[in-house]
Amino acid sequence: xxxxxxxxxxxxxxxxxxxxxxxxxxxxxxxxxxxxxxxxxxxxxxxxxxxxxxxxxxxxxxxxxxxxxxxxxxxxxxxxxxxxxxxxxxxxxxxxxxxxxxxxxxxxxxxx
Amino acid sequence: xxxxxxxxxxxxxxxxxxxxxxxxxxxxxxxxxxxxxxxxxxxxxxxxxxxxxxxxxxxxxxxxxxxxxxxxxxxxxxxxxxxxxxxxxxxxxxxxxxxxxxxxxxxxxxxxxx
Numbered sequence: 001x002x003x004x005x006x007x008x009x010x011x012x013x014x015x016x017x018x019x020x021x022x023x024x025x026x027x028x029x030x031x032x033x034x035x036x037x038x039x040x041x042x043x044x045x046x047x048x049x050x051x052x053x054x055x056x057x058x059x060x061x062x063x064x065x066x067x068x069x070x071x072x073x074x075x076x077x078x079x080x081x082x083x084x085x086x087x088x089x090x091x092x093x094x095x096x097x098x099x100x101x102x103x104x105x106x107x108x109x110x111x112x
Numbered sequence: 113x114x115x116x117x118x119x120x121x122x123x124x125x126x127x128x129x130x131x132x133x134x135x136x137x138x139x140x141x142x143x144x145x146x147x148x149x150x151x152x153x154x155x156x157x158x159x160x161x162x163x164x165x166x167x168x169x170x171x172x173x174x175x176x177x178x179x180x181x182x183x184x185x186x187x188x189x190x191x192x193x194x195x196x197x198x199x200x201x202x203x204x205x206x207x208x209x210x211x212x213x214x215x216x217x218x219x220x221x222x223x224x225x226x
Contacts (some may be wrong), residue, residue, distance in 0.1 A: 043114060043202050043217030044155070089155065100170075104154040 002027040004092050004103035012109045017080055021106045023073040023090030035064050035075050036089040038105070044089060047075070080110045115139065116205050116218035124224045130191040133221045137184055137205030143167070144186040145206075145215060146178055150199040161186055162209035190223070198225045 004025045013019050025033070032051045036044035048057040048064040050073070057064050061078045077084055090103040115138035125131055137144050146158040148171075157170035161180035172178075175193075180186040190197060200220045206213035 041200075041220070041222075043116070043204070043219055045114070045217070046214050049214060091155075100157050102155040102157070 002092075002094060002101050004090055004101050006088075006090050006103035006106050008106060009104075010107040010109070012111060013080055015080060015082055015110050015112050018076065018078050019080060019108065021075045021077075021088050021090075021108070023075070023092075023103055025071050025073070025090070025092045025101070025103075027071075027092040027094045027101055029095040030068060030071070031093045031095045033064075033066055033073050033093075034091045034100075035062070035073075036091060038087045038089060040086070047088075077108075080108075082110050082112060084108060085110045114216040114218060116203060116216050118201075118203050118218040118221050120221060121219065122222045122224075124226065125193060126226055127193055127195060129193050129225075130189065131193065131223065133188040133190070133201050133203075133223075135186045135188070135203030135205075135218060137186070137203075138216055141205035141207050141216070142184065143206045143209045143213065144180055144184070145204040146172075146186070146188050147202040147204065147217075148199045149202060149220075150196075155202070158188070160209070167209050193225045195225050198223055 007022045034049045035047040038044040050066045063076045066073045087105040089105040117136045142163045145160045149155045158172040160168040178188045202220045204215040204217045206215045
């Protein structure tokens with residue numbers, strides 16, 4: 001069964017610190033993996049999209065990595081800011097079929 | 113602002129009723145996607161339209177239906193509503209219809225079924 005698991009479920013860090021969020025998937029055959037940021041009550045915003053051949057992609061202070069062999073991805077946030085407080089969702093799509101498979105997200109809280 | 117608009121922002125209705133949610137994609141985008149987000153389920157893909165035609169179907173109930181009109185706006189119809197249909201409904205749009213296209217999400221419609 002195609003699944004996307006994210007950890008941790010929630011995370012609290014101090015402003016200025018770094019953190020790493022994890023995503024493990026069982027989707028096969030793999031097409032691409034996306035990370036989204038979703039502020040409470042708002043629509044998700046795309047951070048990165050990675051295909052099979054890409055293993056690192058950056059978007060400002062956000063860096064995503066992908067290991068297609070172990071079916072793992074991580075999102076690293078550098079020098080966190082209060083505005084980084086949000087839910088971060090990992091989404092994987094399969095070459096077979098058309099649906100996107102969403103993880104349940106990691107809720108990040110950045111405190112001052 | 114993603115450029116995707118959704119109306120209404122909030123909707124409160126009773127069980128058994130029918131509602132219509134509306135979505136206008138970004139200018140130039142041909143694909144529209146509908147998603148449901150409830151507290152315990154996370155985001156669930158419902159259905160995709162591309163240039164007026166149904167392209168992909170996800171976990172959409174038979175009580176739900178959607179269409180995309182010639183001007184590319186889309187409507188999601190929910191009927192025989194149940195308490196469990198209470199959720200945030202998001203629309204997203206993309207230029208193309210493939211899985212590698214970036215999707216831009218609207219602000220969502222919060223549906224409450226009492």
